[in-house]
Amino acid sequence: MSGSEFGVSVEDRYFEDYVPSDIFEYGEIPVTEAEIIEFARRFDPQYIHVDLERAIQGPFGGLIASGWHTAAMMMRLIVDNFLPRSASLGSPGIDELRWLRPVRPGDVLSIRLSILEATRSRSKPDRGVVRTLCEALNQDRAVVMSLKAMNIIACRSAP
Amino acid sequence: MSGSEFGVSVEDRYFEDYVPSDIFEYGEIPVTEAEIIEFARRFDPQYIHVDLERAIQGPFGGLIASGWHTAAMMMRLIVDNFLPRSASLGSPGIDELRWLRPVRPGDVLSIRLSILEATRSRSKPDRGVVRTLCEALNQDRAVVMSLKAMNIIACRSAP
Numbered sequence: 452m453s454g455s456e457f458g459v460s461v462e463d464r465y466f467e468d469y470v471p472s473d474i475f476e477y478g479e480i481p482v483t484e485a486e487i488i489e490f491a492r493r494f495d496p497q498y499i500h501v502d503l504e505r506a507i508q509g510p511f512g513g514l515i516a517s518g519w520h521t522a523a524m525m526m527r528l529i530v531d532n533f534l535p536r537s538a539s540l541g542s543p544g545i546d547e548l549r550w551l552r553p554v555r556p557g558d559v560l561s562i563r564l565s566i567l568e569a570t571r572s573r574s575k576p577d578r579g580v581v582r583t584l585c586e587a588l589n590q591d592r593a594v595v596m597s598l599k600a601m602n603i604i605a606c607r608s609a610p
Numbered sequence: 611m612s613g614s615e616f617g618v619s620v621e622d623r624y625f626e627d628y629v630p631s632d633i634f635e636y637g638e639i640p641v642t643e644a645e646i647i648e649f650a651r652r653f654d655p656q657y658i659h660v661d662l663e664r665a666i667q668g669p670f671g672g673l674i675a676s677g678w679h680t681a682a683m684m685m686r687l688i689v690d691n692f693l694p695r696s697a698s699l700g701s702p703g704i705d706e707l708r709w710l711r712p713v714r715p716g717d718v719l720s721i722r723l724s725i726l727e728a729t730r731s732r733s734k735p736d737r738g739v740v741r742t743l744c745e746a747l748n749q750d751r752a753v754v755m756s757l758k759a760m761n762i763i764a765c766r767s768a769p
Contacts, residue, residue, distance in 0.1 A: 550702060
């Protein structure tokens with residue numbers, strides 16, 4: 452893993468620990484055909500995600516993961532490694548989610564998180580909003596998905 | 611169900627069938643505690659999604675669904691009812707995803723899809739991009755999540 456390191460574990464992490472321009476990398480998550488099909492049968496049963504033979508004839512030339520599955524796999528790495536265990540107060544949303552390249556069975560994903568902004572709330576000064584560029588990369592270091600996340604995080608100490 | 615109706619089934623639906631200002635509603639999806647916990651254990655194991663006793667003390671006063679779970683449930687309704695079965699060519703991404711209200715066990719979700727734009731591609735005139743405001747509503751008709759989706763859809767006939 453390259454890039455920055457947090458000085459504190461997820462258990463003791465607060466708003467003050469999120470510093471703009473810090474970059475973190477986490478992974479890896481192997482992507483299997485069985486998991487692609489299982490997720491998509493439940494939530495996104497388009498043939499490109501669940502029907503191998505038809506997917507080969509389709510626009511991606513084979514089975515690919517649902518974009519929502521890729522997002523969910525990224526989220527697991529974010530929760531395990533990046534967000535504070537107690538001080539996370541939820542997310543108002545995300546912006547500019549882009550599915551840039553197909554994710555295929557056998558791919559191995561990692562994520563790169565670049566902190567863009569950390570702004571303490573004026574109305575509720577016990578917390579702040581952290582904006583993070585979240586990118587999922589495959590084993591060739593190509594970005595397969597990117598999004599900008601907002602997270603509300605409690606502060607360690609008063610302003 | 612209120613709003614517009616497609617003249618053709620998902621099997622025979624093409625770019626030309628997506629008309630700006632048409633509005634569709636689909637549902638319902640009951641949300642269970644077991645499914646909230648199951649999804650979150652795998653993809654988003656924050657205590658507000660997986661640990662009932664601790665979640666009661668947390669910022670939402672109880673267990674809530676992972677935002678990615680809500681998105682995945684919405685996607686299932688979109689695939690089953692809205693996107694063309696064959697003419698869908700994938701999505702470059704989404705914009706302005708907002709988690710506006712918590713989704714709790716016992717909620718029943720439906721979706722409202724408002725077509726914003728349908729633009730035939732200049733470079734590849736056999737397809738177009740459809741932009742849709744996708745909203746998830748709970749049983750009180752309150753919007754719990756919204757996003758703007760882009761979908762690439764094949765045209766039925768040449769321009």
